[in-house]
Amino acid sequence: MKEYTFFENVYAVVKLIPEGRITSYGAIAVYLGAKRSARMVGWALNASLNDNLNIPAHRVTNRNGLLTGKKYFSTPKKMQELLEKEGINVQNDRVEKFKDLFWDPSIELL
DNA sequence: ATCCTGACTTGAC
DNA sequence: GGTCAAGCCAGGA
DSSP, X not given: OOOOHHHHHHHHHHHTOOTTOBEEHHHHHHHHTOGGGHHHHHHHHHHHHXXXXXXXXXXXXXXXXXXXXXXXXXXXXXXXXXXXXXXXXXXXXXXXXXXXXXXXXXXXXX
């Protein structure tokens, strides 16, 4: 029996991200108690995309607000499109007012 | 079992 | 203030 705690946690947190808000891999990692494992968050998200789960991975960017994982979507433009549809302005693959739209689970879910 | 890679982050030069 | 390198954990070859 394997314990996908990390992955399941990532799924839960990402699913809890409100519409029009975004967060970073590191924030999720910190919330999970492993800030140094931010990479695993992206890894888990990648697995989530492969699954039939409804994971708004487009609301998750790196700490810089860059759509680093847009290429892992069906189409690279899909991510930006989804973000803009939710009212998030994206410029040059970067989210505007990122810190303003930033959603920290450690704080919001406190 | 070993080595490499990866949607990141932080620290050092 | 920008660039380079290392750390982190898990999974695939």
